[in-house]
Amino acid sequence: MHRRFIILIGVCLSGNVLSFIATTGEANASEYTTRAVKLDDDNYERDRVGRLEWRGGFEITSTDNRFGGLSGLHIDPKGERITAVSDRGYWFHAGLRYKNGQLSGLSDPQMSVMKDKRGNPIKGVTADAESIANRDEKSMLVSFERRHRVWAYKASATPPTQVSTPKRLRKLRNNGGIEAMTYTCENRLLLVAEKNKTRDMNVNGWLQNRQSWDEFTYKTVPGYRPTGATTLPDCRIMFLERSFRFIAGFAIRVTIVNQDKLHTGAEITAQEIARFEFPTIVDNFEGIAARKSKSGETLVYILSDDNYNPLQRTLLLMFAFTAPQS
Numbered sequence: 001m002h003r004r005f006i007i008l009i010g011v012c013l014s015g016n017v018l019s020f021i022a023t024t025g026e027a028n029a030s031e032y033t034t035r036a037v038k039l040d041d042d043n044y045e046r047d048r049v050g051r052l053e054w055r056g057g058f059e060i061t062s063t064d065n066r067f068g069g070l071s072g073l074h075i076d077p078k079g080e081r082i083t084a085v086s087d088r089g090y091w092f093h094a095g096l097r098y099k100n101g102q103l104s105g106l107s108d109p110q111m112s113v114m115k116d117k118r119g120n121p122i123k124g125v126t127a128d129a130e131s132i133a134n135r136d137e138k139s140m141l142v143s144f145e146r147r148h149r150v151w152a153y154k155a156s157a158t159p160p161t162q163v164s165t166p167k168r169l170r171k172l173r174n175n176g177g178i179e180a181m182t183y184t185c186e187n188r189l190l191l192v193a194e195k196n197k198t199r200d201m202n203v204n205g206w207l208q209n210r211q212s213w214d215e216f217t218y219k220t221v222p223g224y225r226p227t228g229a230t231t232l233p234d235c236r237i238m239f240l241e242r243s244f245r246f247i248a249g250f251a252i253r254v255t256i257v258n259q260d261k262l263h264t265g266a267e268i269t270a271q272e273i274a275r276f277e278f279p280t281i282v283d284n285f286e287g288i289a290a291r292k293s294k295s296g297e298t299l300v301y302i303l304s305d306d307n308y309n310p311l312q313r314t315l316l317l318m319f320a321f322t323a324p325q326s
Contacts, residue, residue, distance in 0.1 A: 030067075036057075036058050067086075069087040071087055081093065081095055083140070087130065089121065115158065129144055131178060131179050148172055148178070149165065150178070169206075179226065180240070192239070202217045203218050221253070283315050287304075298320065
């Protein structure tokens with residue numbers, strides 16, 4: 001058995017850029033850099049998009065050629081650790097740093113290969129991991145597309161077990177599988193497809209119900225598709241929706257749905273609470289997670305998938321969500 005060790009061997013802090021070098025038992029020394037970003041480069045004073053209040057963020061780069069393509073996102077309840085999955089079959093783990101209530105950087109980043117059910121590294125079309133859902137801090141579910149499935153991992157270094165999923169999951173588009181997945185407050189697994197195999201604007205969703213699944217329809221708006229989901233501390237479900245046009249580039253909607261709206265045959269119309277478009281910071285956001293702070297605020301984190309494309313960025317941002325006044 002090969003054991004993996006992470007050793008911090010160098011740190012350099014200059015302005016808003018933090019660089020450090022990590023070395024492992026599996027790869028050569030790799031440098032990671034975090035660079036602080038602004039919500040709006042045209043207006044440094046801007047601190048809000050819709051009902052999301054800016055709480056800092058940064059771009060992550062690395063010399064490790066495995067790094068990138070990060071999709072699913074999990075933040076532990078204390079906000080101390082990030083876990084993400086890559087669409088090339090890797091885990092990404094790191095500590096999170098804060099300064100004056102703002103998300104400011106990483107510590108001790110690690111990349112490791114995801115295993116298949118036989119304990120071998122997953123490769124090729126089987127490696128496209130897209131979302132994460134945590135039943136608790138000891139069990140993590142990961143959804144994959146292209147070869148549509150959900151696997152449960154007790155630890156990132158262990159082989160997974162198969163999770164029962166709706167039969168129609170296998171009929172989703174090759175590149176349109178489950179990107180939005182979360183556990184509800186009732187401990188029921190929620191799945192929403194990015195695309196159907198038909199050309200319907202709306203997409204299928206499922207909510208686990210004992211040994212079966214309640215199927216519903218998630219209504220989309222033109223150009224937008226769901227790419228992430230998380231359960232808020234008040235038990236509402238928050239979704240990320242992405243749009244891409246060659247001229248306009250990326251745009252992102254953040255929406256919420258009341259949990260009691262999810263039932264068999266329902267047509268779900270999500271409430272938009274924020275929209276990211278130029279000039280606000282925007283990229284291919286696919287990961288979303290939420291937690292409650294010590295002061296009782298709902299903190300929302302969003303993560304972008306750079307698709308291993310040098311023209312895109314890996315961004316991790318944090319916001320405070322202000323709910324409408326009743």
